[in-house]
Amino acid sequence: MTASAPATDVWADLFEAARPRLPGAGRVAGLRRKALAGFRATGFPTQRQEEWRHTSVAPVTGTAFEPAAPPSREALDRAAALLETLPPTGADPAAGGSIRVVFVNGRFAPTLSSRETVPDGVEIASLDEVLARPDEDLEARIGSLVDGTGHAFAALNTALFEDGLFLRVPSGTRLASPVHLVFLAVGGAAATAVHPRLLYLLEDDAQASVVESWRGEAEAPWLSNTVVEAWIGRNARLDLLEIQEQTLEALHFRALKVHQAEDSRFASACLSIGAHLTRNDVHIRLEGPGAECRLDGLTLAQGDQHADHQTKIDHAKPQGTSHQLYKGILDDRATTAFSGRVLVEPHAQKTDAQQTNHNLLLSPDAVADSKPQLEIFADDVKCAHGATVGQLDQDALFYLRSRGIGPRAARRLLLRAFASEIAERVQDPELREIARATLERHLPGGEG
Amino acid sequence: MMSNGKNQPPQPLLEVRNLHAGVEGKQILKGVDLTVMPGEVHAIMGPNGSGKSTFVKVLSGHEGFEVSEGEVLYEGRDLLDLAPENRAREGIFLAFQYPVEIPGVSNAYFLRAALNAVREHHGEEALDAMDFLTLVREHMKRLRMDPGMLNRAVNAGFSGGEKKRNEVLQMAVLQPRLALLDETDSGLDIDALKIVAEGVNDLRGPDRSIVLVTHYQRLLDYIVPDHVHVLHAGRIVKSGCADLALKLEEQGYGWIEDDVRAAEAGAR
Numbered sequence: 001m002t003a004s005a006p007a008t009d010v011w012a013d014l015f016e017a018a019r020p021r022l023p024g025a026g027r028v029a030g031l032r033r034k035a036l037a038g039f040r041a042t043g044f045p046t047q048r049q050e051e052w053r054h055t056s057v058a059p060v061t062g063t064a065f066e067p068a069a070p071p072s073r074e075a076l077d078r079a080a081a082l083l084e085t086l087p088p089t090g091a092d093p094a095a096g097g098s099i100r101v102v103f104v105n106g107r108f109a110p111t112l113s114s115r116e117t118v119p120d121g122v123e124i125a126s127l128d129e130v131l132a133r134p135d136e137d138l139e140a141r142i143g144s145l146v147d148g149t150g151h152a153f154a155a156l157n158t159a160l161f162e163d164g165l166f167l168r169v170p171s172g173t174r175l176a177s178p179v180h181l182v183f184l185a186v187g188g189a190a191a192t193a194v195h196p197r198l199l200y201l202l203e204d205d206a207q208a209s210v211v212e213s214w215r216g217e218a219e220a221p222w223l224s225n226t227v228v229e230a231w232i233g234r235n236a237r238l239d240l241l242e243i244q245e246q247t248l249e250a251l252h253f254r255a256l257k258v259h260q261a262e263d264s265r266f267a268s269a270c271l272s273i274g275a276h277l278t279r280n281d282v283h284i285r286l287e288g289p290g291a292e293c294r295l296d297g298l299t300l301a302q303g304d305q306h307a308d309h310q311t312k313i314d315h316a317k318p319q320g321t322s323h324q325l326y327k328g329i330l331d332d333r334a335t336t337a338f339s340g341r342v343l344v345e346p347h348a349q350k351t352d353a354q355q356t357n358h359n360l361l362l363s364p365d366a367v368a369d370s371k372p373q374l375e376i377f378a379d380d381v382k383c384a385h386g387a388t389v390g391q392l393d394q395d396a397l398f399y400l401r402s403r404g405i406g407p408r409a410a411r412r413l414l415l416r417a418f419a420s421e422i423a424e425r426v427q428d429p430e431l432r433e434i435a436r437a438t439l440e441r442h443l444p445g446g447e448g
Numbered sequence: 449m450m451s452n453g454k455n456q457p458p459q460p461l462l463e464v465r466n467l468h469a470g471v472e473g474k475q476i477l478k479g480v481d482l483t484v485m486p487g488e489v490h491a492i493m494g495p496n497g498s499g500k501s502t503f504v505k506v507l508s509g510h511e512g513f514e515v516s517e518g519e520v521l522y523e524g525r526d527l528l529d530l531a532p533e534n535r536a537r538e539g540i541f542l543a544f545q546y547p548v549e550i551p552g553v554s555n556a557y558f559l560r561a562a563l564n565a566v567r568e569h570h571g572e573e574a575l576d577a578m579d580f581l582t583l584v585r586e587h588m589k590r591l592r593m594d595p596g597m598l599n600r601a602v603n604a605g606f607s608g609g610e611k612k613r614n615e616v617l618q619m620a621v622l623q624p625r626l627a628l629l630d631e632t633d634s635g636l637d638i639d640a641l642k643i644v645a646e647g648v649n650d651l652r653g654p655d656r657s658i659v660l661v662t663h664y665q666r667l668l669d670y671i672v673p674d675h676v677h678v679l680h681a682g683r684i685v686k687s688g689c690a691d692l693a694l695k696l697e698e699q700g701y702g703w704i705e706d707d708v709r710a711a712e713a714g715a716r
Contacts, residue, residue, distance in 0.1 A: 393548075393550075395548045396548050396549075396550045398510060398511065398532065398548075399544065399547070399548040399550070400550075400558070400562075401509075401531070401532040401533040401536070402508050402509070402510075402532050402533075402535075402536055402541075402542055402544075403533075403536055403541075403558070403562035403565075403618060403622065404533050404536035404537045404562050404563075404565035404566040404569065404622070405533060405561050405562055405565050406533050406565065407531075407533065409561070409565070410533075413553055413558075413561065414550070414552075414553070416552070417550065417551065417552025417553045417601075418552060420552060421551075421552055
């Protein structure tokens with residue numbers, strides 16, 4: 001009997017109540033039942049478990065969440081207004097060629113979305129839409145990378161997801177402009193949970209860029225519990241930018257698993273800015289030789305924010321490359337954890353794996369934990385890791401001031417320099433612009 | 449700036465009186481006196497550990513040093529009360545012995561921010577990017593610098609010589625009234641030394657003064673000082689004209705130490 005058992009029961013009850021309306025039959029329904037059974041057996045993680053050492057899930061277990069109802073007319077109007085008033089995500093429907101898919105409280109909002117320019121053969125659909133009709137390929141794929149085993153939140157998502165996205169880019173097709181996914185939280189008074197499920201399928205030689213933008217106005221506890229499964233075919237390429245700007249009521253959980261085929265490329269930049277609690281689990285498997293992945297992340301945290309990034313990269317085949325750069329700027333009592341595990345399997349020769357974590361602490365009460373784990377079972381590899389935790393470089397500050405630049409401007413300059421590296425590493429030019437603009441909004445201003 | 453009447457002696461640009469300073473309780477400067485008139489070039493020499501670098505750092509406002517006694521007047525006003533950025537805006541420039549690397553900030557951005565901070569302080573309009581580039585490229589040409597260095601991060605990955613040249617470039621762009629050069633000659637080959645010296649000589653003029661700290665006479669072949677001072681154990685123990693530097697080069701600092709000891713014995 002564990003302390004979280006009652007919370008486990010609450011979620012089981014929520015599942016029973018939701019079951020009649022949950023999309024997907026047959027295999028998907030079975031997947032849900034199995035995930036819930038697994039969740040009930042293991043319960044929520046505790047900080048005694050190594051992978052959860054730095055993150056308490058008490059804000060989840062201690063709150064009675066309701067499942068998000070389908071958005072009312074009012075909520076949709078509110079969402080439409082938010083889309084106007086929130087700083088642009090780059091997904092301006094007025095701009096030609098822009099594909100925007102909006103989710104309000106976890107549900108696809110067709111009236112706010114624009115999919116007119118989706119090329120023939122490319123599928124960008126809500127899961128609710130596609131699960132309503134038989135699609136064997138989708139049913140076989142969903143849950144094949146993440147079925148919730150060993151991860152309570154992924155299990156809850158698998159059991160409870162009501163909507164999400166299915167993106168399929170067929171072989172040889174390249175999307176000319178990014179797909180913008182906007183996840184809006186339009187809060188009411190009740191604590192609400194959403195479990196979006198996203199599937200990105202890039203067939204051989206396909207190419208796409210995706211922006212996930214998480215934002216809203218939730219004023220009550222808001223559990224956003226996402227699972228992303230992605231398949232990147234041979235010589236295909238996916239560029240992903242995740243911008244997490246949720247309100248401070250939000251608890252942001254996201255588990256991403258990617259399978260990469262031969263010579264494929266996956267690049268992800270994650271800007272983790274909002275939410276009271278953020279937990280990102282990223283698991284990349286380089287299944288084909290010559291696959292390349294790049295994971296970059298920037299956390300801006302202040303007040304009592306906490307962000308925990310766990311990455312795991314399996315180098316299963318030779319000549320794979322994985323480069324990770326995670327950075328954090330922490331103020332007040334903010335805390336972050338980064339744990340990066342790189343596994344190089346015995347025959348994955350010529351692997352090039354780099355992992356770096358740099359943290360800047362602006363307050364004596366901020367804490368950044370960093371844990372690299374390299375498990376290397378091949379002998380001809382290049383693996384490196386490095387981590388730093390420190391304050392703003394006092395010598396650099398003085399150098400700038402000695403040239404007439406005031407202390408606030410000097411500080412701002414150094415913070416921007418530290419943060420902008422993540423935006424500048426984004427290779428897709430449109431995504432890079434969005435990343436730059438996002439940082440521009442969140443880095444400290446002020447003259448002097 | 450105050451103008452002087454015909455019959456009044458000109459006002460010193462810098463007056464240092466009995467300056468005592470140290471770091472973490474350890475006294476390094478133990479009563480430095482120095483007067484620098486507009487247009488003058490002063491060389492401060494001395495053995496390692498004599499306090500040369502500390503002296504110019506204190507003048508630039510480095511917060512790592514604590515001034516325990518004495519005063520510094522710049523243009524007749526108390527300098528020690530001014531924050532480092534305000535000293536810079538008022539025309540004091542320190543060329544660092546070890547210029548700091550700032551990854552992520554381009555040289556161009558940094559230089560323009562600095563120049564505009566100084567200009568705005570004097571009520572002048574900020575330079576736009578185009579005007580700034582025209583100005584800075586001109587200076588870079590004179591210093592024989594690769595224009596590509598503008599787009600590189602400040603000093604990041606620069607060679608020792610490139611860093612020193614970058615300091616002189618900043619000085620040329622900011623046009624200080626009082627330039628403090630902290631071992632700007634160290635680590636330079638002879639060609640680079642000549643270029644750096646040219647950059648410094650370009651700055652010379654009736655209103656500007658230069659204090660250069662150096663360990664060797666070499667730089668003074670190209671920048672001929674009006675006055676040479678020897679700093680020893682935190683005090684200026686000998687001052688003279690350019691010849692003094694030559695004598696130091698030939699005879700080292702031993703005779704100075706003997707003189708100091710003799711003077712102290714005589715005083716007893």
